[in-house]
């Protein structure tokens with residue numbers, strides 16, 4: 001296995017980030033730009049190539065760069081190299097750092113070697129939740145985009161579908177489709193034993209980043225707007241204590257949500273429908289997966305109910321008519337985004353390349369904007385007291401004015417466009433993988449083991465000899481039928 005990060009494609013990827021920072025932070029003096037990154041130190045003499053090839057040429061002082069490293073050997077090498085960047089006292093993971101740092105950064109660059117898994121997602125939640133990225137900050141992520149397990153594939157399926165519904169997936173085949181249509185699409189694929197189109201699903205990585213940053217502080221605490229809702233405690237109590245199958249009648253019975261609104265909430269219970277109805281997981285497997293995260297599911301549900309409930313509170317406070325429910329929704333969205341300090345993407349670039357370790361890497365560059373000016377404009381029309389929860393028209397004399405409504409709709413339309421931006425195509429930069437003279441041979445048992453773990457047939461056939469995609473698909477059909485019972489790891493794993 002090659003160990004160096006000094007390879008031409010990695011250099012190109014760094015160049016993309018350097019140009020992106022130069023263009024998107026052009027309004028800031030380099031000496032004011034604060035950075036946190038994984039500098040890397042795989043080999044003696046090749047420490048912190050990211051600092052040398054990106055931040056040095058941009059004129060960002062090394063004392064403005066925090067370098068994170070979780071491995072002991074790499075950390076020691078970085079320390080010995082005495083580069084003048086800031087290092088933590090001891091090796092530290094990104095999650096620990098972002099959960100505790102009191103600082104804000106203009107550039108956060110997370111150059112991983114692996115997938116966007118649970119820990120990486122939690123890191124994004126901490127960055128957005130604790131507002132560690134500055135208001136015009138740039139986030140760079142680099143994740144592996146190959147050989148995902150079935151578990152990761154199902155996470156991507158959820159992320160991809162939710163993102164497509166939000167509108168990020170325009171042109172990717174799903175926007176405008178109903179949940180039923182999407183579920184049927186995956187179900188057919190699953191039943192005919194086809195590989196999922198992983199290249200499509202991997203867009204979930206970008207969607208996950210965008211939706212996490214849109215949630216802002218909501219990633220770490222319940223929005224104030226909800227807590228000030230008169231029925232907050234009552235709804236929370238119901239959701240947190242009742243079994244899921246009794247919630248529907250209890251919430252409708254509470255009178256806080258209109259029966260027809262409950263449909264909106266159910267639409268968000270997409271994960272279960274997607275995974276179980278499409279046949280990807282059995283009901284038992286699904287229950288097993290959500291067991292530990294039931295609280296998280298309840299929190300999510302709680303938030304959705306609150307979002308719908310807040311509409312009623314807004315409509316009553318502003319004296320809106322029943323047919324103005326759309327307006328109440330928009331006002332709720334904007335007040336919520338302001339309260340949670342959402343980050344909106346102002347520019348996105350996406351690249352991929354094959355590394356010298358033969359891994360497809362997915363590089364996302366996103367420049368954000370917290371759009372404070374738009375809230376100011378909104379505040380001229382609607383007054384909201386975050387401490388009291390009171391909402392009213394700023395100018396009571398104009399509370400029935402059509403003009404005021406038009407201006408509110410204009411502002412909210414801008415926000416909606418920002419939250420549902422389509423992501424651009426990923427540009428493939430090339431490969432620095434030098435294939436070995438011959439592919440490694442694996443046995444049938446090893447192939448079955450990889451397939452059971454969810455590795456797609458095409459990837460196994462690409463990497464190993466001697467099985468063809470067709471043969472591997474036949475093995476997989478037998479796995480599904482339960483022909484091979486013994487899934488113990490192969491001898492060399």
Ligand SMILES: C[S@@+](CC[C@H](N)C(=O)[O-])C[C@H]1O[C@@H](n2cnc3c(N)ncnc32)[C@H](O)[C@@H]1O
Pocket residue numbers: 005010014038039040041042048049050068069070071074092093094095111112113
């Ligand atoms: C891909 S390398 C960085 C390469 C460098 N950015 C470059 O351009 O050459 C990733 C480095 O970050 C470290 N690392 C990976 N995940 C990490 C995490 N979650 N927290 C802290 N360090 C991490 C790895 O040990 C490795 O040294």
